Amino acid sequence: MTARYCSLARQSAPSFAAGLAAGRLHALVSGHRMWVNGTVLHYCFFDRDTDTSVIADPGTGRTRAVSWVGGKEQRDVVRGCFQEWGDLGAGVSFVEVDDRSEAELRIGFQTGDGSWSAVGRDALRIGLDERTMNFGWDLTAPGERATALHEIGHALGMLHEHQSPFAGIHFDDEAVYTDLAGPPNFWSRDKTWFNILRKLDAHEVNGSVWDPHSIMGYPFSAGLILEPEQFRAGLDPPGVLSAADKDFVRRWYPPDPVSEPRELVPFRSVPLRLAPGAQADFTVEPPETRTYTVGTFGDADTLVVLFEERDGRPRYLAGTDDGGTPHNATVRTRLVKGRRYIARIRLYSTWGSGETATMCW
Known part of the structure; x- marks a missing residue:
């Protein structure tokens, strides 16, 4: 059974002036989505009857409203995952608020819209009445808590680990396209390429070494990975924060307090x-x-x-x-x-x- 996958929206790559020195370019590309240290990220859940998307029924063409509101059990899973990231003691913390105008992160639970998040400071470009994060399936199901940990990792500025150019993963591209085109994801080739097959710039990745245990990686069933050989039978990250995940966040957001302003x-x-x-x-x-x-x-x-x-x-x-x-x-x-x-x-x-x-x- 193919896993449900996080589906980041396609965004244009950052544009910088031509001729920048390599070190300067690396610093800009790696840091442009990251928050400043000491940021308190406020998050809220959409909770009104009017918090909906209007979608068209593919069979009839008629439009209907689909709610963004999640039940208490779903919200509690997300709260617990914010606390787990926050308990790392990094220089970014999380506080839940009721007023969406006070929230940098605004969370919906639209079933069928996939699970996704804006990456880091990209959330600031999104209107106050729009979601910066969505959960499209039941987070209380076995193993799905990892989805909430994964999306919060994106909100902190992390990208997909399996797309690291240091991973050395060689996919069977057509097998991946076929697998993701079917249930439960029903992805287009473009979405599959952007979220799986596309390699990130070396300056963008979460670290200089691939971490197959990262919460930011996907599981893959047998036959999708050709190399490295040990993953031909499948790759199944444990679904928890790895040591490298924790190190990355603490490195970008040092836990030591900044000197007195x-x-x-x-x-x-x-x-x-x-x-x-x-x-x-x-x-x-x-x-x-x-x-x-x-x-x-x-x-x-x-x-x-x-x-x-x-x-x-x-x-x-x-x-x-x-x-x-x-x-x-x-x-x-x-x-x-x-x-x-x-x-x-x-x-x-x-x-x-x-x-x-x-x-x-």
Whole structure:
């Protein structure tokens, strides 16, 4: 019996300026979907009668509404999986909220729509009334808890492990297309290619060594893999977080607390002395209510994210990166006197002098 598979939506590859140095390109490609360290990811479940998709019945052509609302047992499985990822103690944590406008991750349970998630910060491009994650089958069935762990891995920025160019997997392509075209997936050739046969860029993958035990890999039945020889009889990951999964998340989101944030005073620049992958945090307490810009200067690729502190927790407000362009990353938004904000700046890479600074103005 073929397993049910996660089906990521096809998205265009990130586009960067031509001629970037290899090290700079690697840093940009590997990090462009990842959250800044210290992010609190808020998630909510769709729970209204109006939370639906309208689909056409293939037999009659008539449209009908299909609910996104899941039962308590389903939601509890997902809650438990968020807690399992959170218990790793990495620099990203999860909090459930009721208000979808407060949630970066919005979860539906539309049966028949497959299980999928936006990858990392791609969730921020999706409208507040739309799902960033869906579960299309019963998560309480034996073995299906792994589906929830897998989709949360995508939300953290992880991609499919079996698509790693380091895996050395040689599929019987036509056997894979035939297998996935039938039940329970009924995939097109394009969806099968994108989610299984397509190899990721070496800069995108979760690690430099293939992990056949990763929660981000698929199980494959006998006859689909030609090489490595030991997997011709099938590949069946255990469906739990592997040691490499945990190491990857802790490496991208170090559990050690970031140093105490420095204050960013309007019109006073602060030098940034960061190694690639490192981060600096600043507090901003605006002296007046108006539109401010927070940004960087110098020869560096950076991610700048601004949070508003509410009830002692950072809530995502705005963010941008300079995406390998010669321009510096800036966030422009309205700040309110009497409120406290946190600016987090993560360095992808530097070039030229490498001298960088940040300022609020």
